[in-house]
Amino acid sequence: MGQTMEVDVIKLNVMRRALVGLGLASALLSAPSWAQSDVEKFYAGKTVDLMIGSAPGGGYYIYATVLARHIRKHLPGRPNVVTKNAPGAASLVAANLLYNTQPKDGTVFGALFMSAIMEPLIGDVTQTHFDPRGFSFVGSANRETFICVAWHTSEVKSLEDMFTKELIIGTSGITSAIHQYPAVLNGILKTKFKMVAGYKGSHEAALAMERGETGGICGLQWSSFASTYQHWLDDKKVRIIAQISLPGGDPALNAMGVPTIWQYVKSDADKKTLDLFFAQFAFGRPYVLPPGVPAERVTAIRRAFDATMKDPEFLAEAEKLKLGIDPVSGEDVQKLVADIYATPKEEVERARQVLK
Numbered sequence: 001m002g003q004t005m006e007v008d009v010i011k012l013n014v015m016r017r018a019l020v021g022l023g024l025a026s027a028l029l030s031a032p033s034w035a036q037s038d039v040e041k042f043y044a045g046k047t048v049d050l051m052i053g054s055a056p057g058g059g060y061y062i063y064a065t066v067l068a069r070h071i072r073k074h075l076p077g078r079p080n081v082v083t084k085n086a087p088g089a090a091s092l093v094a095a096n097l098l099y100n101t102q103p104k105d106g107t108v109f110g111a112l113f114m115s116a117i118m119e120p121l122i123g124d125v126t127q128t129h130f131d132p133r134g135f136s137f138v139g140s141a142n143r144e145t146f147i148c149v150a151w152h153t154s155e156v157k158s159l160e161d162m163f164t165k166e167l168i169i170g171t172s173g174i175t176s177a178i179h180q181y182p183a184v185l186n187g188i189l190k191t192k193f194k195m196v197a198g199y200k201g202s203h204e205a206a207l208a209m210e211r212g213e214t215g216g217i218c219g220l221q222w223s224s225f226a227s228t229y230q231h232w233l234d235d236k237k238v239r240i241i242a243q244i245s246l247p248g249g250d251p252a253l254n255a256m257g258v259p260t261i262w263q264y265v266k267s268d269a270d271k272k273t274l275d276l277f278f279a280q281f282a283f284g285r286p287y288v289l290p291p292g293v294p295a296e297r298v299t300a301i302r303r304a305f306d307a308t309m310k311d312p313e314f315l316a317e318a319e320k321l322k323l324g325i326d327p328v329s330g331e332d333v334q335k336l337v338a339d340i341y342a343t344p345k346e347e348v349e350r351a352r353q354v355l356k
Contacts, residue, residue, distance in 0.1 A: 043077030053091030059224030099130035144284025170205030
């Protein structure tokens with residue numbers, strides 16, 4: 001009898017421990033859903049603004065509007081997502097607004113030019129009232145390559161010609177890619193771009209080339225060109241004379257035989273300067289949250305962005321519009337930006353002087 005009672009007590013203790021274990025497991029499993037439900041409760045019924053740091057019509061605008069149409073499905077609470085344009089100074093206006101005046105609760109995020117992320121480091125610090133390292137990066141839709149093109153009537157037929165023949169190109173503000181990249185190539189590789197300022201952006205400068213006002217343009221994003229101006233290539237109206245890229249170049253452009261600028265770099269010092277300028281290509285279309293957004297909401301928007309980049313409906317629309325999708329996670333972009341801003345001061349100063 002005593003032995004039976006002892007066995008029963010042992011069985012009871014085992015059951016108790018099992019139940020306690022199950023309770024702990026249940027709590028651990030349900031904890032994320034509780035945390036997620038807090039984020040869902042916050043976003044339910046709200047509107048999230050996607051501030052686009054460019055005017056309507058350009059590549060950044062197209063990418064951002066397509067993202068806005070699909071990311072809602074993946075955000076906790078399924079808030080409405082609306083786009084708002086805040087153009088000016090190659091996204092510096094939008095960057096300053098996001099950093100200093102917009103809500104820091106996760107209801108606003110922005111699409112910025114990659115050059116805006118670089119501007120406080122190598123550009124005009126009087127125009128940048130933000131530290132890019134303070135943003136929470138949501139992610140980037142793609143890595144990027146830029147191109148220089150010449151109109152079919154131009155005497156410039158190749159990149160080699162650029163060292164001996166002048167090519168008149170239209171440029172925009174000093175923070176724009178169509179100003180900075182030809183300036184960098186003139187300063188380091190000694191190309192002969194003759195830069196005509198005054199155009200509002202790359203779209204206007206490209207149309208000026210078509211009208212015969214200029215002979216070419218340098219600093220167009222290849223992804224935007226492929227989606228907007230493919231007919232020029234098909235009709236042999238333009239020649240792509242160079243790709244400005246990360247080392248190795250873009251596979252599609254490589255297959256077309258378009259040379260990269262890297263084969264013309266002659267010194268280690270020049271290589272380091274170009275490495276700094278073009279490191280930003282690794283996050284070609286960055287999306288950012290203002291500083292101070294609660295960590296769980298940053299994580300929620302990052303994961304929604306990641307899910308959107310794999311969403312079949314999003315990818316189908318991107319393919320239809322010829323938008324290249326090669327995403328980079330928010331965490332990876334955050335690290336890339338921190339690494340860029342850790343560049344030695346003497347290398348940063350040399351880059352600043354090239355731009356001047």
